[in-house]
Amino acid sequence: MFKTTEKAIQWLESVERFTEKFDLSNIKLACELLDNPQDDLRIIHIGGTNGKGSTVTFLKQILLADGQDVGTFISPYVTRFHERIQINGQDISDADLLFYINKVYKLYHKILKKYNKGISYFELLTVMSFLYFKEKEPDFVVYEVGLGGTLDATNIVNPVITGITSIGYDHMKVLGDSLEEIAQNKLGIAKPHIPLVTTVFNESLKPLFEKTTHKAQADLIWLDKKEILESTSDSKEFFYKDEMYTISLLGRHQHHNAACAIEIIQTLNRLEITNINTETIKQGLKETKWAGRLEPITPQIILDGAHNIDAMKQLKNTINKLYTNKNIHVIFTAMKDKDYPEMISIIESFADIITFTEFPYPRCAKAKDLYDTSVVEDKHMNENSYDIIDNLHLGKDTIYLFTGSLYFISYVRNYVLQKGLQQ
Numbered sequence: 001m002f003k004t005t006e007k008a009i010q011w012l013e014s015v016e017r018f019t020e021k022f023d024l025s026n027i028k029l030a031c032e033l034l035d036n037p038q039d040d041l042r043i044i045h046i047g048g049t050n051g052k053g054s055t056v057t058f059l060k061q062i063l064l065a066d067g068q069d070v071g072t073f074i075s076p077y078v079t080r081f082h083e084r085i086q087i088n089g090q091d092i093s094d095a096d097l098l099f100y101i102n103k104v105y106k107l108y109h110k111i112l113k114k115y116n117k118g119i120s121y122f123e124l125l126t127v128m129s130f131l132y133f134k135e136k137e138p139d140f141v142v143y144e145v146g147l148g149g150t151l152d153a154t155n156i157v158n159p160v161i162t163g164i165t166s167i168g169y170d171h172m173k174v175l176g177d178s179l180e181e182i183a184q185n186k187l188g189i190a191k192p193h194i195p196l197v198t199t200v201f202n203e204s205l206k207p208l209f210e211k212t213t214h215k216a217q218a219d220l221i222w223l224d225k226k227e228i229l230e231s232t233s234d235s236k237e238f239f240y241k242d243e244m245y246t247i248s249l250l251g252r253h254q255h256h257n258a259a260c261a262i263e264i265i266q267t268l269n270r271l272e273i274t275n276i277n278t279e280t281i282k283q284g285l286k287e288t289k290w291a292g293r294l295e296p297i298t299p300q301i302i303l304d305g306a307h308n309i310d311a312m313k314q315l316k317n318t319i320n321k322l323y324t325n326k327n328i329h330v331i332f333t334a335m336k337d338k339d340y341p342e343m344i345s346i347i348e349s350f351a352d353i354i355t356f357t358e359f360p361y362p363r364c365a366k367a368k369d370l371y372d373t374s375v376v377e378d379k380h381m382n383e384n385s386y387d388i389i390d391n392l393h394l395g396k397d398t399i400y401l402f403t404g405s406l407y408f409i410s411y412v413r414n415y416v417l418q419k420g421l422q423q
Contacts, residue, residue, distance in 0.1 A: 001102050005094040008101035009081055015108070015121040027123045027153045029115065030107060034127065037134040041071075042273075043157045044264065047145035047189045048165030049182070050311045051199070051257040054249065054290055055165050056142045058261035062284030063140055064088060066276045071133045071141035073154070075122070078292040078305070078410045085129050087138055100128040122146050126153040150188025160273055162189050163264050164198040165257060167205060168310035169339065180208060187212045195219040195267050199260040221263055228259045235322065243278060246286050250294040251318040258285050292409040294318060297416055300394045305406035309339055312346045315403060320350055327398045329353040331388055334404040336365040341373050343404065351401075353378050357385040359411045386415055 002008035031038060044059060046052050053074055063070045069088060077083045082091035092100075104124045111117050119127075126146075133141050143154045149164075167183045183205050190196050190212050198209060198221070206222060213220040230252055231237035237246050238255040240262055247258050262281055268274040294315070295303045306315040319328060330351040334340040347354060356370040356379065371381040382388050389412065392400055402412055 001105065002098060005098045005101075008098050008105075011105065012101055012121060012124060015124060016118065017121045021151055024151060024153070024156055026111075026117055026119055027126065027156055029117070030111060030119055030123060030127050031130065031156060033107065033110070034131065037127075037130040038157050040134050041130070041141050041157070042139065043159040044140060044142045045145070045154065045157055045159040045162045045189050046142065046165065047149045047152075047163070047186050048200075049168035049186070049308065050314070051165035051253065051260070052144045054254060054257040054288075054293060055163060055260050055264075056144045057290045058247075058258050058285055058288050059142050059264060060089065061288040062261060062265055062276065062281050063142075063274075065280045065284035065287065066274070068140055068274075069136075069138040071129075071136065071138040073126070073129045073133075073141065073143045075125075075144060075146045076406050076410070078406060078413060084125065085132055087133075087136055092132060096132060100131055103131060104128050120153075123153045145186075145189060148185040148188065150185050152189075155189055159189075159191060159194060160271070161264055161267060162191065162194060162196045163260055164189070164196065164200060165260055166310065167200050167202060168308060179205060183208055184212075190216050190218055192216045193218055195221060195271070197221040197223070197260060197263045197267060199223045199225075199256045201225045201256075219267075221267055223256075223259055223263055225256075228255050230255060245282055248286060248288060249290055250296070250322065251314060253314045253318075254293075258288075261285070292406060292413060297413065298394075300396075300398060300400055301392070301416060302399060302401045303409045303413055303416075304401065304403045305409045306343075306403050307334065307338065307405050309342050309346070312343045312403075315401075316346055316350045319399075319401065323399050327352045329355065329398055329400050331355045331357055331385070331400060331402045332404045333357050333359060333367065333370065333385070333408050334365050335361075335363040335407070336369075337363060338365075338405075340365060340370060340404075344370065344374050347403075348374065348376050351376075353380070355380040355382060355388060357382050357388060359385050359408055361407055361411070364405075364407075385412055389415055389419060 046056050060070050060072050072086045085092040108119050145152045164186050196213055227241050229239040240259045265276050292303050292305045304315055306312045328351045330347050356367045358364050358367045367381050367383045
């Protein structure tokens with residue numbers, strides 16, 4: 001048993017992250033031993049390749065604007081560990097975190113001893129969230145899928161609605177090499193008789209979505225990209241079904257994520273689970289903030305956790321649109337198991353300067369490997385990302401864009417804030 005939160009988190013993070021599995025028997029066993037706390041929660045379940053976290057946050061803010069108590073479960077965190085589990089935007093407290101880690105610590109060793117099964121880090125974290133939310137009794141809990149869908153630990157929930165934000169190439173070793181295989185895995189969160197809302201837009205995947213939801217006797221709400229129109233006067237304004245909404249997050253892809261959240265709320269309204277008017281939806285969207293997603297942390301420093309090919313393409317489109325008269329200096333690193341050659345190729349198409357770096361994380365690629373992959377002339381390498389921040393030459397003509405991994409953004413964000421960098 002742990003006496004400090006720090007020691008408790010150290011133990012939890014030492015547990016194997018993801019164990020090989022072919023079903024959800026381990027997480028089901030863990031929850032059965034705790035009387036299935038997840039069954040007492042009213043859950044909105046969000047999956048997808050990119051956009052999950054933003055959509056979760058949009059939904060949270062809309063529900064908060066309606067006066068609901070809202071829990072959220074996200075992965076990974078950007079600022080600190082505690083933000084994985086929140087109620088009403090407030091991180092789980094040290095005391096509660098310590099209590100629930102101690103609880104799953106005992107559970108972990110009980111299952112290991114009695115059943116000879118190891119429960120993974122993410123499964124333990126998910127179980128902790130179930131226990132915490134059951135005790136606190138929020139009106140809704142919005143769960144972000146960790147990886148894939150079918151075999152994700154969160155997939156034992158019984159949601160009132162599900163959402164899939166996008167399908168793209170990521171985690172192919174686990175999810176499959178084709179978009180169809182990846183979509184099939186994501187569609188594992190579809191539940192019998194439970195509506196599924198999606199902003200996938202890829203028409204070639206629509207028959208698979210229709211077949212899956214038809215088999216589950218579940219309504220499919222397939223959003224039409226043509227109904228999500230960007231305002232010509234302000235990139236933060238957009239129209240959805242002829243109604244104008246304003247968001248604070250940058251990037252057209254955020255209009256799609258916001259539309260997904262709007263449609264989920266409107267579907268809950270039709271089911272008479274909620275009764276949230278359009279003005280409340282607008283208020284919630286406008287108040288949404290999301291760290292590390294195209295976040296202008298100072299006028300010259302932008303942080304974005306683009307960590308796969310599709311996310312990097314979206315980042316390129318937004319940077320090209322918003323910063324046409326600026327020099328773009330990209331500071332990049334990535335996980336070594338990602339398709340970083342293709343990500344670098346995309347960066348080379350819009351960056352004026354690239355600095356490759358790394359940070360202390362087991363999966364992080366080496367700066368030299370990234371540097372050697374690049375084919376442009378104006379490239380640099382510095383293994384110490386803090387040193388890069390210490391030596392930024394801030395001026396009105398240059399934008400410093402840190403990107404490539406949410407873990408990287410988490411690592412540098414607090415340091416940038418501590419430095420108090422400004423124009």
